[in-house]
Amino acid sequence: MKFNITKTFPTVENYLSQFLKVSKKNIHTIRMNNHHNKDTIKINSNEAELNSPLKAGDILEVNLDLVTSKYRENSTVSISKEFEDEYLLVVSKPFGIKTHPNDVELEDNTLVNYLISDYNYLEPIHRLDTDTCGLVILAKTPLVKAKLDQMLEQRQIKRYYSALIKNNIKPQTINSNIGRDSKEKNKMAVTRNGKNAITNILDCVKIDQNKFLVTVSLETGRTHQIRVHLASNGVAIIGDKLYSKDGYKYDKMYLGALKVEFPHPVTEHTIEIKSSLEKEFLL
Numbered sequence: 001m002k003f004n005i006t007k008t009f010p011t012v013e014n015y016l017s018q019f020l021k022v023s024k025k026n027i028h029t030i031r032m033n034n035h036h037n038k039d040t041i042k043i044n045s046n047e048a049e050l051n052s053p054l055k056a057g058d059i060l061e062v063n064l065d066l067v068t069s070k071y072r073e074n075s076t077v078s079i080s081k082e083f084e085d086e087y088l089l090v091v092s093k094p095f096g097i098k099t100h101p102n103d104v105e106l107e108d109n110t111l112v113n114y115l116i117s118d119y120n121y122l123e124p125i126h127r128l129d130t131d132t133c134g135l136v137i138l139a140k141t142p143l144v145k146a147k148l149d150q151m152l153e154q155r156q157i158k159r160y161y162s163a164l165i166k167n168n169i170k171p172q173t174i175n176s177n178i179g180r181d182s183k184e185k186n187k188m189a190v191t192r193n194g195k196n197a198i199t200n201i202l203d204c205v206k207i208d209q210n211k212f213l214v215t216v217s218l219e220t221g222r223t224h225q226i227r228v229h230l231a232s233n234g235v236a237i238i239g240d241k242l243y244s245k246d247g248y249k250y251d252k253m254y255l256g257a258l259k260v261e262f263p264h265p266v267t268e269h270t271i272e273i274k275s276s277l278e279k280e281f282l283l
Contacts, residue, residue, distance in 0.1 A: 001086065001141050003266055005058040012041060012060060013050040020265070021146040026066050033064050040064050065120060066142045071101065072108040073117040082135065083273050087266050088148070089122065089138045091115065092275045095252045099127035099136060111136060125152055126159075129224070131240075134161070134257030135275050147265040157262040160202075161216045161226055164254035164281055165235040168212050174199040174229045178222045187242055188224040190232045197222040199229040211238070213281060226255060254281055 009015040016022040016030070031050055034040035038047045042061040043054065054060060077097070083090040093099060093111050101107030115138070116122055124138045125148040137157070139145035151157050179194025181187040188194075198219035205213045214235070216226055224243075230236060231243035239250035247253070258275040 001062050001143060003060040003062070005054045005056060005060055006268060007056050009054040011051045012043070012048060012054060015054055015060065016050075016062075016143065019147070020143050021150045022143055023146065026142060026146075029066055030062065030064060062143065068120045069112070069116060069122050070104050071110075071112050071116040071122075072104070074108040074113040075117050077114045079111065079114050080276050082275060083271065086140065087144045087264070088140055089115070090260065090273050091136055091138070092277045093128055093133055093136050094277070095133045095280070096130060098130050099124055112138070125149055126157075126221075128257060131253040132255045132257065133275075133277050133280065135159070135260045135273060136257075137260065137262075144265050151262060151265065155219070157260065158217065159257050160259040160261075161218070162256055162258045162278070162281060163214050163216065163226065163230065164207070164238040165204075165212050165214055165230060166210050166238060167235050168206065169201055169204050169214060169230070169233060169235045171203060172201050174201065174233065176229070176232070178225060178228050188222070188228050190228060195222055196220060197225050197229065199225060256281065 013027060017027055030040060034049065040063055041048045043052055043058050080092040081089065082092055098110040100112045101110045112122060112124060119140060121141055122138050123145050124136050125145060126137065128134055128136060137148065139148050175198050176190045177192060177194035178188050178197040179191040181189040200217045200219065201214060202217060203215040207213055218225060227237055227240055227243050236244035237253055237255050239247055239253040241247040256275065256277055258278050261272045264271050
């Protein structure tokens with residue numbers, strides 16, 4: 001794996017641990033491997049050590065597979081790849097499939113199963129509910145995953161959702177706690193003792209007489225957050241079988257993560273990606 005260094009770092013280890021947020025365990029693995037194989041770490045094609053300095057313009061190579069993904073291969077479903085480079089992959093997950101298996105040895109009908117045949121390592125850094133379609137970001141190396149995990153935690157990765165609803169809703173910020181529904185345990189609800197949840201309603205455009213396309217961003221990531229907040233404001237998502245009274249009339253729920261924006265974990269260039277599934281929302 002090659003990394004284009006954009007600024008000065010005192011050592012390779014500092015770059016890996018402080019910038020990429022690589023774990024101490026993986027740093028140790030790299031150190032021990034480099035002790036026996038001097039090709040493990042290279043700077044500008046020359047052998048290097050973890051304590052070697054890095055400057056802007058250098059090309060760092062870490063030639064070591066720290067771990068491989070163990071998902072079962074299943075190539076029966078074609079997945080749209082919206083962006084890919086040597087560090088990460090962004091794809092559009094269709095309606096109706098899980099992001100990853102709960103049991104990697106038994107399940108093979110999830111997003112990562114449909115993708116893994118082309119990769120030694122591929123791990124999603126977030127997930128979408130089975131009934132939600134849209135963009136999923138996957139890391140192609142543990143080194144990059146560590147950085148993306150940190151970026152997600154620090155809210156540097158902005159995800160924008162679109163949903164179809166039957167009534168208009170004004171742009172606003174919905175700030176109310178969400179917790180387990182006291183009557184139906186498979187549902188969530190706005191509740192006083194739940195966890196704080198903040199949903200931003202950015203835009204709402206009329207599609208026809210009784211359909212509106214709403215654009216939403218999240219400041220928190222609670223279970224079913226968008227679904228619960230919209231339903232609690234009288235605009236349940238079309239096709240939502242849990243929170244809409246007539247959701248059973250539709251073959252799918254019209255909620256999708258259709259846009260992501262984030263700084264690249266290595267180059268730091270801003271990346272903006274839109275999903276090709278946007279056409280699925282034109283009923």
